Amino acid sequence: NAGVTQTPKFRVLKTGQSMTLLCAQDMNHEYMYWYRQDPGMGLRLIHYSVGEGTTAKGEVPDGYNVSRLKKQNFLLGLESAAPSQTSVYFCASNMKGLAGGSEEQFFGPGTRLTVL
Amino acid sequence: QKEVEQDPGPLSVPEGAIVSLNCTYSNSAFQYFMWYRQYSRKGPELLMYTYSSGNKEDGRFTAQVDKSSKYISLFIRDSQPSDSATYLCAMSGMDSNYQLIWGAGTKLIIKP
Numbered sequence: 239n240a241g242v243t244q245t246p247k248f249r250v251l252k253t254g255q256s257m258t259l260l261c262a263q264d265m266n267h268e269y270m271y272w273y274r275q276d277p278g279m280g281l282r283l284i285h286y287s288v289g290e291g292t293t294a295k296g297e298v299p300d301g302y303n304v305s306r307l308k309k310q311n312f313l314l315g316l317e318s319a320a321p322s323q324t325s326v327y328f329c330a331s332n333m334k335g336l337a338g339g340s341e342e343q344f345f346g347p348g349t350r351l352t353v354l
Numbered sequence: 355q356k357e358v359e360q361d362p363g364p365l366s367v368p369e370g371a372i373v374s375l376n377c378t379y380s381n382s383a384f385q386y387f388m389w390y391r392q393y394s395r396k397g398p399e400l401l402m403y404t405y406s407s408g409n410k411e412d413g414r415f416t417a418q419v420d421k422s423s424k425y426i427s428l429f430i431r432d433s434q435p436s437d438s439a440t441y442l443c444a445m446s447g448m449d450s451n452y453q454l455i456w457g458a459g460t461k462l463i464i465k466p
Contacts, residue, residue, distance in 0.1 A: 280458040328397050345397030
């Protein structure tokens with residue numbers, strides 16, 4: 239099993255450009271998440287999905303959109319990139335737990351995005 | 355005030371020392387408490403998971419939860435250079451819709 243994979247690993251964008259980050263998992267997990275990680279801020283939830291075809295906003299959703307057309311894939315889009323979106327982006331997934339998804343989340347290796 | 359507070363460090367200790375990492379939180383409804391370890395340029399991975407109060411031990415690692423004080427700890431015995439990483443606490447409960455609320459992470463350096 240590959241677990242959780244993310245594409246691309248690195249990207250440099252100019253302000254105003256758009257891009258899509260792809261997350262894929264082969265563990266048949268129901269729940270998927272997009273986080274951003276900034277120095278001193280920990281992980282902040284951008285958007286998440288509790289199943290195929292569903293998405294919901296997290297703590298910091300502005301400037302991002304997501305789609306979950308297939309159970310195994312979760313896409314994060316930046317329509318018009320801004321320097322404030324320079325960050326490391328992590329995708330995670332987990333099974334639907336007894337308490338609705340509170341158990342272990344499995345993370346991808348991250349995407350390092352720089353917006354100039 | 356953040357819901358979960360964690361000293362970012364760095365915390366530097368000699369090899370073999372006992373390490374204590376801590377988080378405080380404000381939401382009394384949190385029930386699930388986790389410690390994740392993150393090596394440089396990698397994604398976090400689950401290290402310890404505790405439900406409600408009490409202690410849990412796994413090898414050199416012990417997790418403690420004190421719900422009355424809203425305080426959780428991770429102890430590492432006989433610390434090794436390979437333990438050098440960032441340790442993130444995370445917790446959830448009904449109030450957070452069971453979404454994980456994360457601490458900022460503590461960077462730990464074990465000196466050989």
